[in-house]
Amino acid sequence: MPFSDKTVAFHTLGCKLNFSETSTIARLFQEKGFTKKTFNDAADVYVINTCSVTENADKECKSIVKAALAKNPEAFIAVVGCYAQLKPEEISKIEGVDVVLGATEKFKLLNYINLSGKQIHAQIHNCEISEADFFVDAYSVGDRTRSFLKVQDGCDYSCTFCTIPLARGKSRSDTIENVISNAKKIASSGVKEIVLTGVNIGDFGYGQFIDGDNKKRKEFTFFDLVKELDDVEGIERFRISSIEPNLLKDEIIEFVSKSKLFTPHFHVPLQSGSNAILKKMKRRYVRELYSERVERIKSLMPDCCIGVDVIVGFPGETEEEFLETYNFVNALDVSYLHVFTYSERDNTEAVSMEGVVPIAERKRRNKMLRILSAKKLRAFYEKQKGKNLSVIFEHENKNGFMYGFTQNYVKVKLPFDLSICNVPTQIVIGDFDEEGNMNCQVLQDTPVLL
Template sequence: MIDTSAFQGKKAAYYTLGCKLNFSETSTFGKTLADMGVITAAKGEQADICLINTCSVTEVADHKCRQAIHRMVRQNPGAFVVVTGCYAQLEGETVSQIPGVDLVLGSNEKANLIQYLSDAWSQPREGHLHQHHTVKTKDIKTFQPSCSRGNRTRYFLKVQDGCNYFCTYCTIPFARGQSRNPTIASLVEQAQQAAAEGGKEIVLTGVNIGDFGRTTNEQFIDLVKALDQVEGIERFRISSLEPDLMSDELIDYCAHSRAFMPHFHVPLQSGSDEVLKLMHRRYDTQLFAHKIHLIKEKMPHAFIGVDVMVGCRGELPECFEACYEFLKGLPVTQLHVFPYSERPGTAALRIPYVVDDKEKKRRAHQLLVLSDEKTQAFYAEQIGQEADVLFEKAARGKAMHGFTENYVRVELPASQAREEYDNQIIRVKLGDFNHDKTALKAEIIG
């Protein structure tokens, strides 16, 4: 039994690290607490409850998590501090001993955050509790639904969690457990609720969303087709899709669908077949190139983002050069570049060849320069065209921003910005780059 009266009028502060899925889950935690009478603390205001949702994808992420916990404890003396997320799952006991931490919840327990929080909140406290609740990876079974927008215009709908792909460099399967998902019917219901709240755009999130259906014997393509019928939602975006799980049928469907946008994010990790084998990825460069070319054939104006990891164990200089040349020759739009980070317990540690940090930085920089060239060339192709833009709220007197269907960021000058444009899809003519080349200037048509 949860005594909600204990939470009435309390103030909470939230901090999220990592992926869109984490942000979506934090937003859901916040909404649940708000329903119990908890108020979100204003900036600079001391909170009674602090929730830190952590990431553990790299060593740097772990360090940032520790920094965030220390900062939240320091800024909110006496607050009840809860830590959850991937770092909490992998290092629960260690995190629980950080000064100021009361409650650490792993991937299985965070679905019952409110119950754990209520139970712990009711205990007499002299100092901090330092409790941690986690289970072994094989016992992570729960699925916590999440469809939230937080402070954004777009909603984030969690369609899947966990991963059965044990890539040699990755700790995510250990942090989030095996692949699992809710039913298509329940997700359609959540999308309908978002539409009822005025939502126009939903991003599908998860850990390995193309693997959707393991729990319910359904298929990702069927989820896409069902969501495409939800009235009121004018745009869907797929956050990230493994190339081996991106069927040709799905690409063709998105090209002709009502609401799925010409915008894809496809993890590559390496453009070297030798390195892909070392990583235990489930495709080669030939399959990846086929998917990219098929997207562009069906949707010539599609935006394609690609994840690339540099400096992983086994990435010889010639392997990196092969990766660079492969990407240079592909019609992709943007590269998300990640320097490899050693993770304890991963199979990659058995690979003998190690790339030093200086060389990792050099390789990352080379790919980031290539990414900028490709993104700006893609944006330049859009100049002079008309496009529909979903605008996002801006501070009074500031320029408004939004995105086209194919994910080109657009800037509307403050002189043309109107409060009523917020969360509205409006036809514009795309002009030249803005001052820092992060968006194209726009002019309202009509």
């Protein structure tokens, strides 16, 4: 059925993986004739791609639905994604929602579009999460200078705080051949940087479930994928979005250090610097392994940017255990932190654990680590002053300036110049601006020294 006179708008919550999937769903709509609008515009259909990690997900979802209906009270509202898989009944009761689609149905959204009028009751189409046993590829194009390329989905880990396995199912992967094919499509669109995304990308390699049972076949590894992608023509950079420390093998670190295309930038979740808390979380490593990974990276790539995820206020986390984390991170040669305040999630082990940390204390610990993160980032940026690096600038003109990231993830700015947008540009790093970004100067015919 053609929709050549209809419009659609999207709102994405959460991770890079969600952005890649939203972009793919948007292309499916455009192929059927829909015109894509921004979420601030009036549209015939609004699609909200939700996240299970977001705090106050119900309140946030209600607010977004309300904003859409304010633009067009008769719009068809679809809520999809992780939160839709976990809490479909809850979402279906939000006034104005027409359809709720879980993990296996979100890419079939066009089958459920009904523009004949608002639904009295929202339809729910989701599944038992065990049925999410197949891989659907996705990538973003046209939304920004970088493209997010989905290579893996789901997770076989059982971290006690996490709902993602309940929302996305077991670990499964694309094939190397299809990832390469998608990377080439992205390159042909003019995008110069690809970020590899997934739930647990270091676990890449599992094919489809075999004959519907729970046995899976490991056909290849993440290292195999990295080696193949390093030869893709038309792409200037690949970034690894996030990888578990136990899966960040020495061979990957060593390859990236000599790679043609992979950037010296790793984001490695830690969650806690206390081995006792890591055990309660059911993480698959100890702090000593984490510090070994950081030391290995820095020994081979001294200017590598390393990001860290940390959770504060996990049940039973004492002040001493929090300070263990603080002091451990402070001593690490890392560049920035993503700090998460623990929040209770239904159907997780942690929700029933003893030793609940008061909300005010969780917030205090979060603030301490965010201050530490700002200090770490400032120190990392200071070390880059005067260095010749490569930048890919974004297209957006922000008050006369353009911004971009170096290969080692330093954010820099220049007076806006359309001619160098999305063009690898050699620059020398200058000093800080008032917002904490680095000024820079374009160099001509200067070799990159990183």
